[in-house]
Amino acid sequence: MAQKKKVTFDDIAKYTHFSKTTISRYFNHPDSLTLENQKIISDALEKLNYQENKVARILASGKTEFIGLLIPDLYHHYYAEVLNQILSTYETFGYKFLVFTGNANEEIERRYIQELLAYQIEGMIILSHTIPSRELAQLPIPIVTIEREDQFVSSINTDNYMGGYQAASLLAKHDCDILIHINSPTDPKIPSYGRIQGFKDCCREQDLRNELFFREFGHSYESVQPLLREILDKLDETYAGQKKGVFVSNDTLANAFLNLLFRKHGCLPADYLLVGFDNSPVSREAVVPISTVGQQIDKLAYEAVRLLVEQMNERKKRRPAPLLEPVHKVIAPTIFRRETTERE
Secondary structure (H helix, E strand, C coil): CCCCCCCCCHHHHHHHHHHHHHHHHHHHHHHHHHHHHHHHHHHHHHHHCCCCCCCHHHHHCCCCCEEEEEEECCHHHHHHHHHHHCCCCCCHCCEEEEEEECCCCCCHHHHHHHHHCCCCCCEEEEECCCCCCHHHCCCCCCEEEECCCCCCCHHHHEEEHHHHHHHHHHHHCCCCCEEEEEECCCCCEEEHHHHHHHHHHHHHHHCEEEEEEEEECCCCCCHHHHHHHHHHHHHHHHHCCCCCCEEEEEEEHHHHHHHHHHHHCCCCCCEEEEEECCCCCCHHHHCCCCEEEEECCCHHHHHHHHHHHHHHHHHHHCCCCCCCCEEHHHHHEEEEEECCCCCC
């Protein structure tokens, strides 16, 4: 069987009676054509069964339809779920993703960014915390961040302060004798610091006894487990017989803490209530489903890609109007009450 002839720009030009230059403008700068002419060419592509040569288009236009994505790690279930949700936006926006995990190594992440730029990515979404936003703003492409310091770049964040306040309020409603917050040391410039401040303010306003534990937990179960075990042993010793409400900074750590409770006590003791943060899948799949402050991860991912695509599309116009100031969008969290608090 003879191979079907590929449709070329010349074929489209002859069919529409436009020049090849006009056809090229349709693919590379559609805004330079009238809507009527765009419709004529679009209909012609369908009738001619045109199959685009992506490589040729990249070479001609320098536009790859690739977005770079820099994530701290995939140990934390939150980052894995954000990645999953971002990748799912392909059907809506048509952009593919090149993904790197930096593991909190600043120089490695800089090298990754340079490699991504060499692939002619059109924009970048960054969740990693290592490189300052002032430096990111100097990159020659649009940047959108999620849940990290964002003074000089556009961002999508959860209202972490509200989330921390909600977690403390939930534990307070269950008449806990002591409220505990477990977190990593966090720079106040990072949005997730709001979880700490919200928790503290709720405790102060309601005159609730509380204690905070800050540890450098790292990016693996092996680094997390001994630190959480130390905290658990201290809680058992210091607050024996008292009802302890524990708010952990993310669901991955909350699940690890829950596992340690089961290993030590054989169950979730009646004097422990537990709340995580994120509503990542592990909170629902844990041996006892974990109450959590839910980030709307699907919305965070969608809005980050949408905002980035808007900026990338603006750059393709004949007279682009770049943002004068970064855009910062904040999304409200939702509390999910599950069995680690709702047992009465």
